[in-house]
Amino acid sequence: MSFAQALDNLALRKSDVVRRFEQLIAPKSGAELESMAQTSRALTLQNFGRTMRLFAPLYLSNECINNCRYCGFSRDNPILRVTLSVEEVMAEARYLRDAGFRQILLVAGEHPKFVSGDYLAECVRALAPDFPSIAIEVGPMASSEYVPIIRAGAEGLVVYQETYQRSVYAELHTAGPKRDFNYRLDCPERAYSAGFRRLGIGALFGLWRWQDEASGRPGRACRLFVAALLASANHYQLAAAAARRGRIPAALFNKRSRTGATRLRSAH
Helix, strand or coil, rough: CHHHHHHCCCCCCCCCCHHHHHHHHHCCCHHHHHHHHHHHHHHHHHHHCCCCCCEEEEEECCCCEECEEECCCCCCCHHHHEEEHHHHHHHHHHHHHCCCCEEEEEEECCCCCCCCCCHHHHHHHHCCCCCCEEEECCCCCHHHHHHHHHHHHCCCCCCCCCCCCHHHHHHHHCCCHHHEEEEEEHHHHHHHHHCCCCEEECEEECCCCCCHHHHHHHHHHHHHHHHHCEEEHHHHHHHHHHCCCCCCCCHHCCCCCCCCCCCCCCCC
């Protein structure tokens, strides 16, 4: 079952974990917020130490074939359109490198003519010697189209669904391939199968009630998706441990196989 199918078949009943999360994001007093902040700090230090992962976005192009009612890149907006050459991308990246950044996110509007797979692979290949961590945030592609970009040196992909409410999504995305809710929703699965090892997903808070995006059916579907990836061959033990602690549904992945044959089940 695809992620899109899992979203539509997700049960209305909320798990204990989701209910606890709803309590965390409910309105709090100043004292309660301070207590949460101290707990958060302790957990951060316990799990990550005194480290921070910093990245810098580098915009490649504002060309776009979509009309999105909230976006400045929307194709009908009368703005100057620019796509950087690979040489210009390298020049911009040098400023980031000299400022100390070693992790970079290549961002572009969704236009396959100007921001093609070949163009992205060229950019990544040119930047790889200076940036050990390169991610992309571009229009969704097929798995086969991601492979050359990964081989060039990209390790991460970011794709925001914007909103997981289908009716709101249809109202906001009025033209272009981005209108296809399911194709975008299944993009992380295609990226993962192509070989990306870091994925960023989520909603753009403000398009719909953020509480629903975070803890309702869409938010739970996001967590199911992450759990499904953990249940693949490389992360089976981690997924099993998370299931034992009640953080993900134990029945989400097929325990009989450790080869990555993940099955999302409508019961969850």
